[in-house]
Amino acid sequence: MSDQKVYTDFKDDMTYADYLSLDSLLSSQNRLSGHHDEMLFIVIHQVSELWMKLIIHEIQAACQSLKENQFEPAFKQLARVSKIQEQIIKAWDVLATMTPSEYIEFRDSLGKASGFQSYQYRLIEFSLGYKIPHILKIYKQDQEVFNMLEKAYHSKGLYDIAIEKLAEAGFEIPDEVLNRDFSNPYQKNTEVKAAWSEVYKDSQTYWTLYQLAEKLVDLEDWHQQWRFRHMKTVERIIGFKKGTGGSSGVNYLKSVLDSYFFPELWDLRTEL
Numbered sequence: 001m002s003d004q005k006v007y008t009d010f011k012d013d014m015t016y017a018d019y020l021s022l023d024s025l026l027s028s029q030n031r032l033s034g035h036h037d038e039m040l041f042i043v044i045h046q047v048s049e050l051w052m053k054l055i056i057h058e059i060q061a062a063c064q065s066l067k068e069n070q071f072e073p074a075f076k077q078l079a080r081v082s083k084i085q086e087q088i089i090k091a092w093d094v095l096a097t098m099t100p101s102e103y104i105e106f107r108d109s110l111g112k113a114s115g116f117q118s119y120q121y122r123l124i125e126f127s128l129g130y131k132i133p134h135i136l137k138i139y140k141q142d143q144e145v146f147n148m149l150e151k152a153y154h155s156k157g158l159y160d161i162a163i164e165k166l167a168e169a170g171f172e173i174p175d176e177v178l179n180r181d182f183s184n185p186y187q188k189n190t191e192v193k194a195a196w197s198e199v200y201k202d203s204q205t206y207w208t209l210y211q212l213a214e215k216l217v218d219l220e221d222w223h224q225q226w227r228f229r230h231m232k233t234v235e236r237i238i239g240f241k242k243g244t245g246g247s248s249g250v251n252y253l254k255s256v257l258d259s260y261f262f263p264e265l266w267d268l269r270t271e272l
């Protein structure tokens with residue numbers, strides 16, 4: 001979280017390991033059970049968290065670029081996010097080499113810890129506009145994380161900024177959409193749908209918004225594929241056991257697959 005600091009005291013004799021903080025990075029795989037496969041489990045999670053860090057960095061940059069009408073840099077940043085999403089989806093293939101009996105041998109040592117508590121994952125979902133009431137209470141114990149997430153929860157998401165771009169291009173977008181309470185989940189809107197439909201029907205005129213829309217669809221599509229692979233990998237490894245985080249497990253993970261982040265961008269496809 002404290003990565004805002006810029007280091008200026010470069011050393012002449014700086015090494016590869018110094019630069020990458022390899023000492024701390026490579027001494028952070030602490031297997032509680034000592035089980036062989038717990039190494040795989042830890043590394044997969046740490047790699048996913050590192051990629052999530054970069055996703056957040058790029059989404060924040062893309063939001064800023066869009067606010068400044070710098071569309072080309074925003075497209076490059078969003079395209080990078082999609083490439084990372086592809087990477088973390090592939091990581092499920094590695095985790096799926098672990099069998100149910102191998103996992104069950106060290107599952108108890110995880111206690112009540114769960115991916116449920118990944119605050120970087122929440123930051124990503126908030127930026128995609130997926131905000132569920134009561135989610136913040138999971139983070140009550142850690143005031144610093146809680147404050148950071150609360151701020152993100154009340155902020156505009158990527159889609160809110162994209163809709164502002166529609167308004168700036170001259171489309172009639174109601175005030176109740178532009179000035180909505182951003183902590184509420186986004187509700188689909190007829191005027192927004194009409195605007196995006198026009199963008200798709202006349203893509204030559206609205207080429208920039210058209211590209212933006214497709215980048216957003218990429219992000220949502222990949223995110224849902226990540227959720228699906230997570231759900232299926234969990235079913236493959238623990239079946240329908242309850243989750244360590246207290247949820248019903250696979251059925252909970254299936255239920256989140258029903259949500260849409262950018263609903264109009266999907267709805268319009270039926271009518272084009």
Ligand code: HEM
Pocket residue numbers: 044045048049095103114115116117118121230234237238242243244245246247248249250252253256
């Ligand atoms: C053996 C591997 C895994 C199993 C059995 C598993 C199981 C589960 C279960 C059952 C849940 C629901 C919450 C709960 O009750 O615990 C969950 C949530 C979650 N897991 Fe995993 N998981 C695995 C691997 C991973 C990996 C590699 C990641 C990558 C970071 C991950 C990230 C998450 C996230 C972000 C959630 C919250 C999802 C949401 O609330 O929509 N999980 N996991």
Ligand SMILES: N[C@@H](CC(=O)c1ccccc1NC=O)C(=O)O
Pocket residue numbers: 045107110113114115116238242243244245
């Ligand atoms: N929820 C998992 C446990 C689990 O997967 C996990 C435990 C600690 C840290 C990260 C985890 N990953 C994803 O939920 C389970 O019920 O087996």
